Structure formats: structure tokens, C-alpha cells
Amino acid sequence: MPDRETKVAVLGTGMHPWGKWGRNFVEYGLVAARAALEDANLLWKDIQFVSGADTIRNGYPGFVSGATFAQALGWSGAKVVSCYAACASGAAAIANARAQILAGLCDVALVVGADTTPKGFFAPVGGERRDDPDWLRFHLLGATNPTYFALYARRRIELFGATPGDFAAVKVKNSRHGVANPNARYRKEVSAEEVLGSPVVADPLHLLEICATSDGGAALVLSSMDFARSHGENNPVTISGVSTVTPRFPQTVIEMPNFATDSAAAAGDLNGAGFKKSIALAAYEEAGIGPEDVDVAEVYDLSTALELDWYEDIGLCKEGEAERLIRDGDTSVGGRIPVNPSGGLSCFGEAIPAQAIAQVCELVWQVRGQATGRQVEGARVGVSANQGLFGHGSSVVVTR
Amino acid sequence: MGATKRRVPAVDGWFKIDSEAPALIGSRCKTCGTFAFPRQTFSCANPTCDGDEFEEVELSRRGKVWSYTDARYQPPPPYVAADPYEPFAIAAVELPAEKMVVMGQVVPGVGVNDLSVGDEVELVVDTLYEDEDHEYLVWKWRPVMEAVRGETLDA
Numbered sequence: 001m002p003d004r005e006t007k008v009a010v011l012g013t014g015m016h017p018w019g020k021w022g023r024n025f026v027e028y029g030l031v032a033a034r035a036a037l038e039d040a041n042l043l044w045k046d047i048q049f050v051s052g053a054d055t056i057r058n059g060y061p062g063f064v065s066g067a068t069f070a071q072a073l074g075w076s077g078a079k080v081v082s083c084y085a086a087c088a089s090g091a092a093a094i095a096n097a098r099a100q101i102l103a104g105l106c107d108v109a110l111v112v113g114a115d116t117t118p119k120g121f122f123a124p125v126g127g128e129r130r131d132d133p134d135w136l137r138f139h140l141l142g143a144t145n146p147t148y149f150a151l152y153a154r155r156r157i158e159l160f161g162a163t164p165g166d167f168a169a170v171k172v173k174n175s176r177h178g179v180a181n182p183n184a185r186y187r188k189e190v191s192a193e194e195v196l197g198s199p200v201v202a203d204p205l206h207l208l209e210i211c212a213t214s215d216g217g218a219a220l221v222l223s224s225m226d227f228a229r230s231h232g233e234n235n236p237v238t239i240s241g242v243s244t245v246t247p248r249f250p251q252t253v254i255e256m257p258n259f260a261t262d263s264a265a266a267a268g269d270l271n272g273a274g275f276k277k278s279i280a281l282a283a284y285e286e287a288g289i290g291p292e293d294v295d296v297a298e299v300y301d302l303s304t305a306l307e308l309d310w311y312e313d314i315g316l317c318k319e320g321e322a323e324r325l326i327r328d329g330d331t332s333v334g335g336r337i338p339v340n341p342s343g344g345l346s347c348f349g350e351a352i353p354a355q356a357i358a359q360v361c362e363l364v365w366q367v368r369g370q371a372t373g374r375q376v377e378g379a380r381v382g383v384s385a386n387q388g389l390f391g392h393g394s395s396v397v398v399t400r
Numbered sequence: 401m402g403a404t405k406r407r408v409p410a411v412d413g414w415f416k417i418d419s420e421a422p423a424l425i426g427s428r429c430k431t432c433g434t435f436a437f438p439r440q441t442f443s444c445a446n447p448t449c450d451g452d453e454f455e456e457v458e459l460s461r462r463g464k465v466w467s468y469t470d471a472r473y474q475p476p477p478p479y480v481a482a483d484p485y486e487p488f489a490i491a492a493v494e495l496p497a498e499k500m501v502v503m504g505q506v507v508p509g510v511g512v513n514d515l516s517v518g519d520e521v522e523l524v525v526d527t528l529y530e531d532e533d534h535e536y537l538v539w540k541w542r543p544v545m546e547a548v549r550g551e552t553l554d555a
Contacts, residue, residue: 123476130411135478140411140528140538141505142475143490150469151492158467158517202469203512249447250434254466254492254501259437262445264499266433270448 006286008101009228009236010398012040012221013361016114018185018214018348025058028217028354029069029114036110040221041231044073047221048106051097052082053089053113053353056125062115065353066093069112079106087300088244088388089113090218090356091396095242097222107227113353114217121145122213134257134389141259145302146210148256150202153305157204160320162308164204168195169326170304171209171346177333178343180373183358185214186347195304209304214349218357220364237364241287241397247275256389279393280314280385287397291315294337295379296366298359300386301344311339314385314395333374341366341374356394359384367400410528410536414438416458417537422525423458424502424539430455435498459502462544463493465519466501470512480529480536487511491541493521507542520544 014035016028029052037044052066061068066082079100085092090113097109121144129135137143156162172192178184190208198207228236247255250262250272262272284290291314299310308322316337317325325331331339342348342362345355363382365371379400386394409417414437416423427439431451434444437459444451474485489506506515507526521541528538 121473121476124478128478136411137503138475139478139480141490141503142471142479142481142488143503144471144473144475147469147471147490151467151490154467154469154517200472202471204469249445250499252499252501254503258503260502261500263435265435265497266429266446267499268448270446 005102005225007225007238007240008098008222009225009233009238010220010364011042011108011223011228011231011233011236012036012038013364014039014219015183015358015361016217017183018216018351020185021215023116023215025055025114025116025215025217026061026068026072028215029065029112029219030072032114032217032219033069033073033110033112036219036221042108042221045076047076047078047108047110049097049100049109050078050080051093051109051111052080053093053111053357054082054084055115055353056084057118058116065112085244085392085394086388086390087350087352088356088386088392088394089353090358091242091386091394092244092392094220094222094239094357094360094396095244098239098242101222101224108221108223111220111222111357112217113357115351115353116215117213117351119213133259137257137259144202145256146202146205148254149210149303149306150205151254152309153204153303156305156308160323162305162323164196165192166308166323166326167205167209167304168192170301170307171195173326173332174301174340174344174346177341177374178347181343181347184343184347185212185349186343205303205305211302211345212349214351216348216351216354216358218354218361220357220360237367238399239360239396240399241283241285243279243282243286243393243395245278245282245393246391248272248278251275255391275393276309276313276387279387280383280395282393283383283395283397287399289381289397293381294383296341296363296376296382297337297339298342298344298362298382298384299339301340301346302350304346307339307344310385314383333376338376341371341376356384356386359386360396360398363396363398367398405530405533405535407535407537410538415525415539417525421461422523422539423461424523426457426459426498427454428457435459435500437500437502460495460497462520462522463495463502465515465517465521466492466494467517468492468506468512468515482529489515491515491521493541504539504541507540510543514543
């Protein structure tokens with residue numbers, strides 16, 4: 001470990017419940033920010049730095065989200081940044097705030113992400129943009145996000161003998177977890193029969209196996225360890241690792257929104273396989289831990305099958321063993337290593353810039369012992385994992 | 401139906417329309433030999449290579465299915481869907497020489513039940529959508545045994 005401080009304290013967490021509320025995203029961000037400030041026992045005027053995770057579906061205010069939230073809270077002169085990293089935007093906003101704190105440029109920061117989403121498939125942002133692969137993949141292939149999720153699901157079936165029942169079991173588990181979460185959008189248990197009886201969207205994935213798009217907001221108040229102590233928090237929950245890694249060449253797994261993988265024809269010794277494996281690994285390294293130290297995980301279950309991929313990618317088991325974990329109940333609350341006790345995207349739906357922040361909120365509640373009805377007993381170390389399209393890794397280690 | 405319509409590619413410069421030997425047009429880095437699709441014009445994807453000259457190359461016309469799925473629900477615009485909407489399959493195909501995977505729609509009439517990982521497929525050019533005057537074309541993958549399968553499907 002380097003001798004300088006590598007941890008930041010999490011003083012406050014806040015969320016606006018996920019749903020399809022149809023209101024301005026700024027409202028959700030504001031509710032979440034105020035809840036986080038209250039949780040931290042701080043006032044808005046105490047915040048020195050605001051880090052916004054952008055939404056690209058809500059016009060200019062969404063592109064400059066940090067300033068938008070700061071203005072909504074009332075201009076205070078705080079320093080600001082806004083950043084976009086697709087689904088990883090929240091982690092990027094956390095990374096920004098953390099860097100300011102660790103560099104000693106500020107003592108206490110507010111991180112906010114919120115979104116209002118349209119109904120149905122995520123479509124590219126409007127306008128004819130023939131040099132944008134995200135526009136072109138819809139136009140030339142009709143390839144939606146579930147197209148890519150389904151390609152990965154089929155690989156699990158092919159390589160590891162996954163069954164539709166294994167995938168459905170992930171949804172069943174997450175739906176059970178989400179029942180107890182007041183911030184979740186879907187709070188109803190579903191059965192495997194209901195999952196497998198729902199319409200196929202992209203073979204082999206059914207409607208109930210693919211995450212919805214949601215409105216919601218999440219916020220964190222982060223501070224230096226010194227500030228936390230001066231604020232009376234002698235043993236605060238900390239963020240001890242943040243990963244925002246990019247892939248390595250040659251990336252041989254097809255990724256949204258690409259038409260093709262990298263070519264490995266002239267790559268020599270370079271091996272880019274396993275971008276998703278590198279994401280949590282980088283966060284573990286910063287935190288000085290390994291996957292065996294993790295008590296609870298929040299992973300990006302854009303689809304049921306993708307949650308199984310994450311079990312392997314964050315090191316909970318070896319490649320090809322994820323099906324055994326779900327079959328044995330290991331990843332249920334009460335099991336060996338609970339995953340998505342919040343209910344995951346399965347129960348939330350995706351509010352893009354808020355989601356990676358929401359993952360951290362859940363981990364903080366878990367390690368504080370405040371996750372009523374879904375508490376992982378004795379949880380001390382949590383990890384989140386997520387990936388934003390165009391090559392954004394996102395993983396955060398939360399430690400008590 | 402398409403006889404009087406002009407056949408034009410739905411995207412310029414991504415594939416060669418040739419009824420005998422259609423092909424995807426990619427690039428090959430003149431310095432390190434890395435392929436790319438769509439073609440690179442100003443930088444090589446290989447981080448150890450500073451090449452900035454590329455030759456246009458036709459990619460392998462045949463490959464093996466890496467994975468596949470279908471689109472049961474109509475994709476949102478800018479996809480131009482037929483009315484009524486017809487679901488279609490999509491395959492990600494490994495090209496042997498290029499050591500890369502390229503996605504494409506699968507030709508009409510071939511569904512997920514007709515596909516398996518590892519199947520050999522070949523590139524064809526087919527209609528993506530039409531307007532009054534044009535047929536807009538795109539590359540698609542077709543199982544190499546599709547002629548046989550087509551008969552079974554039509555029966």
C-alpha cells in the first residue's frame with residue numbers, strides 16, 4: 001500500500017425511488033442530493049465540489065448535470081464537473097469526486113446522477129448521424145441492446161450448458177430481493193414459470209429477463225478521512241477502490257455498439273480477452289483485497305444471463321461455474337455470497353447516470369447494516385461492477 | 401418488385417455489391433497487418449502500432465457462427481421496419497483469416513432454430529428496406545446449406 005491516503009469516506013447516501021414518474025430528471029437528482037446531505041448531517045453550503053453524472057436524453061441540462069444540480073440546489077459557488085461514460089457515468093462521477101478529495105483539492109463533495117427515460121428500447125439520440133456507430137447499428141442491423149445481451153446468453157448456453165431455467169432463476173432471486181427495497185420500481189416476486197412464459201424479446205431472453213428503462217436519482221456525499229473525523233465520524237464507511245478501466249487490444253468479445261470486434265490477426269502476444277474481468281480486478285487492487293474478501297456484490301444485470309457472467313468476471317467463481325452458484329442459492333441473501341440484494345436492475349430498471357451511484361448506495365447500506373429486509377448479515381466489504389458502452393469499466397469497493 | 405427500383409447500399413463503402421462475390425470492405429494496417437471493420441482511415445487499433453496507412457481489403461466471405469439471436473420486437477428508428485414487421489435473426493460471425501467477429505442480420509427465412517454456434521455461413525447482399533424508388537441494401541449472413549433449408553422452410 002502507498003503511504004498516502006487512498007480512501008475516501010462515504011458520509012451520506014440518498015436516492016429518489018425508481019419508477020416511471022415522467023417528471024424532470026432534475027427533481028429526482030435534487031431529492032437524492034437532499035437525502036444524501038441529510039444522511040451526512042451536512043448542509044448544501046458545506047459542499048465544496050459537485051460531481052454530476054450526465055444524461056444525454058434530457059437536452060442541455062443533462063449534458064451539464066453537475067451545474068444543473070448545483071443551480072437547482074441554489075448557486076453556492078461550489079466547484080463543479082459533469083461527466084458522461086454511458087452506464088458507467090455514475091462511477092466516473094465518483095472517481096472525479098474522489099480524485100479531488102485525495103488530491104487535497106476539496107474536503108467534501110456531492111455526487112449526483114438522475115435520469116428520465118423514454119418507454120421501450122433505448123434508441124440512439126435523435127438526428128441522422130451516419131458516422132456514429134450507435135446510430136448505425138440500429139439503422140443497418142436493427143441491433144438493440146438486448147441483441148447484444150442475447151448473444152452473450154447464447155454463448156453461456158453453448159459453452160457452459162446454461163439452461164433457460166438458470167437464467168430465469170436469476171430473475172426469481174432478484175425479484176425476491178427487491179420486494180424489501182423501498183427504492184425499487186418492481187417489488188413483486190415472480191416465478192420461473194412467469195419468467196419463461198413472458199414473450200421472447202431476443203432469443204433466448206424473455207421480457208422479464210431484460211431490464212427496463214426507469215426514472216430515478218441517486219447521490220453520495222464523499223469526504224476526506226480527516227474531514228469525516230472532524231465531523232464526528234471516527235470509523236466511517238469508505239470507498240477503498242474505484243475502477244474506470246478501458247478494454248485492452250484486441251478486444252475479442254463483441255461489444256455495444258460495435259459491428260465487429262478487434263482483429264487478433266496481428267496482435268502477437270497481446271491478449272485483450274476479458275475486459276469485464278479486468279474491471280473489478282482493478283478496483284480490488286486499489287483496495288488491496290481480492291474477491292475472497294467480498295461479502296456482497298451489486299452487479300449490472302442488464303439481463304439475467306449477464307448477471308451470471310459477472311459472477312465469474314468479479315471472481316466469485318471460475319469461468320463456467322456461475323450456473324452452479326445460482327442453482328445452489330449461493331448468491332441469494334442468506335447464501336454464501338449474495339449478489340444484488342437490492343434487487344438489481346431487474347427490480348430497478350436502468351436510470352443510466354444514477355445506476356452506478358445507486359449500486360454504491362446499496363453497498364453502503366449493506367455494510368452499515370441498514371438494508372432492512374434484504375440485509376446480508378455481517379457484511380463488511382462490498383463490490384459493484386458495471387460496464388458502459390464504448391469501453392467504460394466501472395467498479396467500486398465499499399468497506400466498513 | 402425491386403426490378404424497377406434502384407439498388408443502392410444503405411451505407412457507403414462498407415461492402416461490395418457483386419451478385420457473384422459480395423464482400424465486406426475492411427482495412428488492413430500497412431504497418432502491422434491488423435484488420436478492421438468498418439475500415440480504419442486514420443489510426444490503427446493496435447496500441448503498439450503507430451501506423452497511419454491502410455489498404456482497403458475484402459474480408460473473408462465465409463465464417464463460423466460465434467453466437468446468434470433474433471429481434472422479436474420491432475427495433476426503434478433509425479431502423480426502417482417493414483409493415484407489418486417481420487422478425488429477423490442476427491448472427492455474430494468469426495472470420496478465420498481476420499480473427500475477428502462481425503455482426504449481421506441473417507437472411508429472411510432463417511430463424512434461430514435453424515442456427516447453431518459453429519455453423520458455417522457466407523456473406524450475401526440483401527434488401528434492408530425500400531422506398532418508392534430505391535431498394536436499400538445491406539450485408540447479411542446466410543447458412544452455407546441455406547438452399548436446402550429454404551426448401552424445408554417453404555414447404
